[in-house]
Amino acid sequence: MSWQTLLRRHEQQFVDELVEFCRIPSVSTTPEHAGDVTAAANWVASRMTAAGLEHVEVVPSAGHPVVYGDWLHAGDAPTVLIYGHFDVQPANPIDAWTSPPFQPEVRDGRLYARGASDDKGNMLAPVLTAEAMLAIGALPVNVKFLFEGEEEIGSPNLPPVFQTHVDRFACDIVYSADGGQRSEEQPSLTTAFRGICGLHLIVRGPHSDLHSGIYGGTVNNPALALSEILASMRNSQGKVVVEGFYDDIEPVSEEMQEIVDASPIDNDAYREGLGVPELFREPGYSTRQVSWLRPTLEVDGMWSGALGDGRRAIVPAEAHAKLSCRLVPDQSPEYVLDCLRRHIEDHTPRGVTAEVRTIPISSAAYHMPVGHPGNRVAANVLADLYGREPLIGLSGGTIAILNMFRKYLSAYTVSFAFALGDENQHGPDEFFRLSSFARAQSAYGQLFEALASTSL
Amino acid sequence: MSWQTLLRRHEQQFVDELVEFCRIPSVSTTPEHAGDVTAAANWVASRMTAAGLEHVEVVPSAGHPVVYGDWLHAGDAPTVLIYGHFDVQPANPIDAWTSPPFQPEVRDGRLYARGASDDKGNMLAPVLTAEAMLAIGALPVNVKFLFEGEEEIGSPNLPPVFQTHVDRFACDIVYSADGGQRSEEQPSLTTAFRGICGLHLIVRGPHSDLHSGIYGGTVNNPALALSEILASMRNSQGKVVVEGFYDDIEPVSEEMQEIVDASPIDNDAYREGLGVPELFREPGYSTRQVSWLRPTLEVDGMWSGALGDGRRAIVPAEAHAKLSCRLVPDQSPEYVLDCLRRHIEDHTPRGVTAEVRTIPISSAAYHMPVGHPGNRVAANVLADLYGREPLIGLSGGTIAILNMFRKYLSAYTVSFAFALGDENQHGPDEFFRLSSFARAQSAYGQLFEALASTSL
Numbered sequence: 001m002s003w004q005t006l007l008r009r010h011e012q013q014f015v016d017e018l019v020e021f022c023r024i025p026s027v028s029t030t031p032e033h034a035g036d037v038t039a040a041a042n043w044v045a046s047r048m049t050a051a052g053l054e055h056v057e058v059v060p061s062a063g064h065p066v067v068y069g070d071w072l073h074a075g076d077a078p079t080v081l082i083y084g085h086f087d088v089q090p091a092n093p094i095d096a097w098t099s100p101p102f103q104p105e106v107r108d109g110r111l112y113a114r115g116a117s118d119d120k121g122n123m124l125a126p127v128l129t130a131e132a133m134l135a136i137g138a139l140p141v142n143v144k145f146l147f148e149g150e151e152e153i154g155s156p157n158l159p160p161v162f163q164t165h166v167d168r169f170a171c172d173i174v175y176s177a178d179g180g181q182r183s184e185e186q187p188s189l190t191t192a193f194r195g196i197c198g199l200h201l202i203v204r205g206p207h208s209d210l211h212s213g214i215y216g217g218t219v220n221n222p223a224l225a226l227s228e229i230l231a232s233m234r235n236s237q238g239k240v241v242v243e244g245f246y247d248d249i250e251p252v253s254e255e256m257q258e259i260v261d262a263s264p265i266d267n268d269a270y271r272e273g274l275g276v277p278e279l280f281r282e283p284g285y286s287t288r289q290v291s292w293l294r295p296t297l298e299v300d301g302m303w304s305g306a307l308g309d310g311r312r313a314i315v316p317a318e319a320h321a322k323l324s325c326r327l328v329p330d331q332s333p334e335y336v337l338d339c340l341r342r343h344i345e346d347h348t349p350r351g352v353t354a355e356v357r358t359i360p361i362s363s364a365a366y367h368m369p370v371g372h373p374g375n376r377v378a379a380n381v382l383a384d385l386y387g388r389e390p391l392i393g394l395s396g397g398t399i400a401i402l403n404m405f406r407k408y409l410s411a412y413t414v415s416f417a418f419a420l421g422d423e424n425q426h427g428p429d430e431f432f433r434l435s436s437f438a439r440a441q442s443a444y445g446q447l448f449e450a451l452a453s454t455s456l
Numbered sequence: 457m458s459w460q461t462l463l464r465r466h467e468q469q470f471v472d473e474l475v476e477f478c479r480i481p482s483v484s485t486t487p488e489h490a491g492d493v494t495a496a497a498n499w500v501a502s503r504m505t506a507a508g509l510e511h512v513e514v515v516p517s518a519g520h521p522v523v524y525g526d527w528l529h530a531g532d533a534p535t536v537l538i539y540g541h542f543d544v545q546p547a548n549p550i551d552a553w554t555s556p557p558f559q560p561e562v563r564d565g566r567l568y569a570r571g572a573s574d575d576k577g578n579m580l581a582p583v584l585t586a587e588a589m590l591a592i593g594a595l596p597v598n599v600k601f602l603f604e605g606e607e608e609i610g611s612p613n614l615p616p617v618f619q620t621h622v623d624r625f626a627c628d629i630v631y632s633a634d635g636g637q638r639s640e641e642q643p644s645l646t647t648a649f650r651g652i653c654g655l656h657l658i659v660r661g662p663h664s665d666l667h668s669g670i671y672g673g674t675v676n677n678p679a680l681a682l683s684e685i686l687a688s689m690r691n692s693q694g695k696v697v698v699e700g701f702y703d704d705i706e707p708v709s710e711e712m713q714e715i716v717d718a719s720p721i722d723n724d725a726y727r728e729g730l731g732v733p734e735l736f737r738e739p740g741y742s743t744r745q746v747s748w749l750r751p752t753l754e755v756d757g758m759w760s761g762a763l764g765d766g767r768r769a770i771v772p773a774e775a776h777a778k779l780s781c782r783l784v785p786d787q788s789p790e791y792v793l794d795c796l797r798r799h800i801e802d803h804t805p806r807g808v809t810a811e812v813r814t815i816p817i818s819s820a821a822y823h824m825p826v827g828h829p830g831n832r833v834a835a836n837v838l839a840d841l842y843g844r845e846p847l848i849g850l851s852g853g854t855i856a857i858l859n860m861f862r863k864y865l866s867a868y869t870v871s872f873a874f875a876l877g878d879e880n881q882h883g884p885d886e887f888f889r890l891s892s893f894a895r896a897q898s899a900y901g902q903l904f905e906a907l908a909s910t911s912l
Contacts, residue, residue: 009604013550014821023511029768030765030767031765061483062857084504089768090762090767090768092762092763092768093665095697096664139842146705149881152767153767170733194669196669197768198769205732206730206732207730207731208552208731208883208884208885209549209882209883209884210730210750210882210883211783211881211882211883212754212756212780212784212882213650213652213851213852213853213854213880214747214851214852214853214877215730215747215852216747216752216782216852217725217737217738217746217747217750217751217752217754217782217852218735218736218737218743218746218747219730219732219735219737220694220732220736221734221754221755221812222632223686223687223755223757223758223777224687224690224754224755226683226758227682227683227684227686227687227755227758228683228686228687228692229615229683230679230680230683230687231683231684231686231688232687233680234680236805238741239675258765262763266662270674274662274663274666274671274674274675275650275662275663276661276662276675276807276808277806277807277808277809278806278808279674279675279807280674280675280676280806280808281673281674281675282673287674290673290674291670291671291672291674294673294675296668296672297761298668298672298673298677298680298763298770298771299677299679299680299683299772300668300761300768300770301679301760301761301762301763301768301772302679302682302683302758302760302761302774302775303758303759303760303763303764304755304757304758304759305755305756305757305758305778305866306548306756306757307548307757307763308759309485309486309487310485311485311546311608311609311654311778311817312485312545312756312757312758312882312884313652313654313754313756313780313817313854314754314756314757314882314883315754316755316756317758319728321679322761322762322767324668324769326668326669326672326673336578341763344906349692349736350733350734350736351732351733351734351735352732352733352736353733359767361767379659393668395670396670396671396672396673397667397671398668398669398769417613421670424664425667425670426665426667426668426768426769426770427664427665427666427667427770428664428665429664448602451560452618
């Protein structure tokens with residue numbers, strides 16, 4: 001029997017297991033879910049052991065643990081490290097979900113659950129592939145699995161784990177099961193990711209919330225002051241006017257420009273899909289250029305005073321905003337944070353104070369040579385699976401660990417995963433196509449076979 | 457035995473009863489506490505009945521109920537209506553309280569609880585006074601009590617109640633047990649209150665929260681757009697630049713200016729008391745002028761996207777702000793709301809939509825003649841109690857029902873209450889001085905006696 005047949009036979013069992021996995025609310029962004037992230041790590045370790053992998057271990061870190069396991073009996077064949085993450089984004093606003101985020105539900109061949117697409121479905125697939133291959137014999141390459149629980153918070157505690165386990169994690173190349181394809185018909189290979197940095201801005205006024213009738217108008221209102229600071233950061237055209245923000249960005253190379261040109265965005269369909277009255281972006285760039293090649297400044301969250309239905313007539317004591325920037329090659333997260341800090345200092349109105357806390361997610365942009373043999377193998381597998389050559393793509397997102405694979409293991413990472421852009425990652429009603437789940441399993445089998453005869 | 461002696465004898469019992477009253481979380485601003493507001497109404501009705509008052513009834517409205525009761529056996533003596541409210545502001549942020557807001561605690565002669573000062577301690581006092589006077593005989597005037605449960609939300613459901621019960625509530629004058637004195641040594645008479653209006657501004661962008669890596673930079677960020685709208689509403693000096701905002705304001709009369717001049721604010725002490733780095737107000741006016749005679753624009757609350765510790769890298773789908781304005785005589789709440797609506801329409805950035813919902817708290821400013829006999833009687837009682845003539849004062853706050861007493865009962869309202877400015881009304885650690893609680897009881901006794909021989 002072939003590993004393909006074996007995978008098909010267990011299709012329903014694997015979906016049931018993915019459902020079980022997605023029931024664990026392994027939200028890494030809030031301390032109250034730390035136990036759930038560990039529970040997900042334990043679930044992954046058990047499943048890896050059941051699959052026949054060896055040296056499976058939940059490796060602690062100063063934050064959330066990583067899970068490691070391997071099968072290293074392929075002699076001189078290459079050693080491949082498979083990466084993924086079992087932590088998920090928070091599920092708020094819960095009310096906006098059709099079915100509860102941690103009660104997975106299959107509708108129309110799609111599994112709806114927080115983390116189904118990002119990244120539990122994707123990361124589970126190669127484990128199942130390894131199980132099928134081991135059940136009928138052996139893996140054609142040496143395989144290491146490294147799954148983390150801090151992807152969604154920028155992997156702040158991973159560097160010491162790499163330092164300790166550099167020999168254990170050593171590999172020729174990394175394949176990342178965190179990412180996606182262009183569509184169900186069109187494969188793609190992602191060769192670059194943007195970086196990120198973020199800060200928490202706190203504007204403080206009076207020592208406590210004040211009665212707006214008695215004190216209103218005599219002290220600065222922190223919510224208004226915060227609004228003024230934020231509004232000062234960009235112009236009405238959408239260009240960031242924080243001094244230095246666009247420093248150090250290299251002109252776009254011809255290769256990059258070609259990659260971008262090969263993947264135009266239909267602005268009307270894009271606008272309609274997002275439900276906005278019109279698109280809004282840095283002047284002088286196309287939608288695709290902005291999302292792949294330009295840095296961004298976004299407010300992820302903001303709060304002050306009376307929230308929701310509650311009504312209070314007050315001057316709030318403080319106002320908060322969380323900002324994050326996506327960064328492009330040659331931008332330093334530290335430098336951009338410094339620019340923001342200086343801007344905030346220079347634009348804090350009278351009557352309030354501003355505190356800036358760095359959010360520990362700083363990560364520079366990542367890119368790898370398009371023609372790298374690791375990409376070529378992946379491209380061949382994808383072409384075979386889809387019957388169509390993959391487009392080269394860039395990602396506007398960030399996977400902090402990719403820079404660590406470079407730094408500690410001297411290994412490039414090939415993005416090899418099967419999420420699609422409409423699957424509501426990070427939003428309500430996240431889902432993963434079960435067809436993609438099955439395709440991912442086949443893809444990893446073909447990849448392992450092709451890698452056996454590749455010189456990396 | 458005198459009513460004074462009787463009040464003193466029951467002092468501890470009355471404090472215990474006030475503690476019981478303050479245990480009821482009768483927050484009128486959020487629907488989930490509606491049952492508690494009714495529970496407070498029932499508590500008040502029981503206590504009034506126990507005091508010997510007649511025709512006690514919890515009168516329903518389309519919102520929270522009012523409580524009515526009377527004692528009308530004083531023949532030709534004046535009929536006085538005593539007003540107060542048993543609803544309270546929300547207690548958020550709960551964490552900022554030293555003891556829980558609805559577990560009243562006496563520390564250093566102060567009762568700490570949400571509503572202790574605003575207005576449960578104040579409103580309970582005249583009921584206790586009536587009880588003591590009835591216990592030894594009779595009240596010297598006809599007294600009606602009207603307590604409401606919607607003061608903190610601007611009494612939106614009270615007008616129909618007045619229409620139905622106009623004969624029942626008819627009176628020569630109203631004394632309001634909601635308000636305060638200048639200090640423990642210095643009495644004051646408040647003859648004017650500012651009005652109020654408010655709106656809930658919702659800025660909408662994409663149909664749901666978006667992954668900031670994939671979509672960031674291509675659509676407008678509703679939190680940033682909201683910030684820009686809010687920032688456009690005032691200049692860096694603190695002057696509101698919403699067109700028409702300062703229309704219709706009459707020049708300050710000589711009488712008003714004298715009242716203001718008689719009550720200067722020590723800016724340094726005031727600033728230090730509030731804990732702000734510097735004061736911030738409309739240019740050209742003193743702190744006292746701003747808080748009594750000028751309209752204000754405040755953001756009471758604001759929220760968007762990821763709140764608190766949660767970290768999400770998103771473009772939020774929407775952003776919210778609640779704004780309120782305190783209004784001075786001759787400003788129409790509807791006109792000011794229209795000005796704000798037009799301003800928001802004119803200043804909504806591209807790529808988002810803005811919705812404005814009127815918050816049903818609209819109320820015009822209120823003022824009564826300083827020399828009205830109702831004020832003179834109150835002034836005499838206060839002078840006797842404090843050994844010092846009261847200052848005339850204005851209030852920056854709003855009591856919506858005062859305009860209804862004028863409109864439906866043709867009655868002026870004299871503010872006769874004993875809260876003090878440092879008692880953290882609407883904020884954490886609200887408290888009421890037990891000495892003020894006792895003083896309020898005596899004051900109402902003297903007031904009833906003095907009114908018996910007053911021609912109103």
